[in-house]
Amino acid sequence: MTDVLVVGGGPAGLSAALFTAKNGLDTAVFDTDGTWMHKAHLFNYPGIGSIDGSNYLAVLREQVDDFGVDRHQDAEVTAIDATDDGFTVTAEGDEHTADYVVLATGANRDLAEDLGCAFTDDDVVDVDVTMETSVENAYATGAMVRAEEWQAVISAGDGAAAALNVLTKEKGEHFHDFDTPATAEAVMGSLVDD
Numbered sequence: 170m171t172d173v174l175v176v177g178g179g180p181a182g183l184s185a186a187l188f189t190a191k192n193g194l195d196t197a198v199f200d201t202d203g204t205w206m207h208k209a210h211l212f213n214y215p216g217i218g219s220i221d222g223s224n225y226l227a228v229l230r231e232q233v234d235d236f237g238v239d240r241h242q243d244a245e246v247t248a249i250d251a252t253d254d255g256f257t258v259t260a261e262g263d264e265h266t267a268d269y270v271v272l273a274t275g276a277n278r279d280l281a282e283d284l285g286c287a288f289t290d291d292d293v294v295d296v297d298v299t300m301e302t303s304v305e306n307a308y309a310t311g312a313m314v315r316a317e318e319w320q321a322v323i324s325a326g327d328g329a330a331a332a333l334n335v336l337t338k339e340k341g342e343h344f345h346d347f348d349t350p351a352t353a354e355a356v357m358g359s360l361v362d363d
């Protein structure tokens with residue numbers, strides 16, 4: 170059983186996976202690589218001057234891999250069910266179980282609908298400020314929770330917010346992921362070797 174299962178590997182999904190894996194939760198990502206980032210060139214991602222969207226994605230994928238995310242590339246999730254123990258997700262004919270799911274499927278909201286998540290009057294997935302849906306321990310992030318107003322940095326922020334809320338539930342107290350220059354070496358030493 171995985172702690173956190175993320176569906177979608179754009180900025181939202183990989184950001185969520187980065188924060189949960191970095192802070193000790195077993196995290197898997199399933200992604201079909203249809204992210205809009207392959208069509209984008211970023212000039213408006215704070216802290217990054219200019220980067221091709223596919224290059225941004227390559228850096229982000231390497232970043233999550235370094236923190237031990239189990240990334241299933243080109244693997245489609247075809248079903249998701251809430252169970253008494255959490256969630257069961259079907260991908261490529263195999264079932265995977267997890268305590269938490271983070272949906273990050275871009276503007277495609279089919280899985281959220283299948284899971285029974287409530288939608289707003291604008292027909293987007295209804296979430297609170299932590300990105301949790303009406304289904305406990307199921308989060309929705311990125312383009313699927315907004316009618317337009319889509320930007321990569323917003324999606325990445327949504328993923329981080331979902332991850333911090335999962336971490337808060339798991340650790341039992343409000344959690345923030347703060348590093349300092351003094352602790353940076355230890356974090357770098359914890360990275361997964363190739």
Ligand SMILES: Cc1cc2nc3c(=O)[nH]c(=O)nc-3n(C[C@H](O)[C@H](O)[C@H](O)COP(=O)(O)OP(=O)(O)OC[C@H]3O[C@@H](n4cnc5c(N)ncnc54)[C@H](O)[C@@H]3O)c2cc1C
Pocket residue numbers: 176177178179180181182199200201202203204205206208209210211212213214244245246247273274275276277280310311312313319320321322324
């Ligand atoms: C032409 C264009 C230019 C843009 N330029 C900019 C820009 O300059 N700056 C900016 O900030 N934003 C830009 N954007 C918007 C930006 O690309 C999106 O806001 C961002 O990609 C949304 O991130 P996301 O993670 O929510 O969704 P996405 O990036 O769409 O990622 C969703 C991922 O989920 C996967 N997926 C979906 N269903 C499943 C499933 N069932 N199983 C497994 N995986 C699944 C998809 O294949 C995809 O990889 C641009 C978009 C376009 C189209």
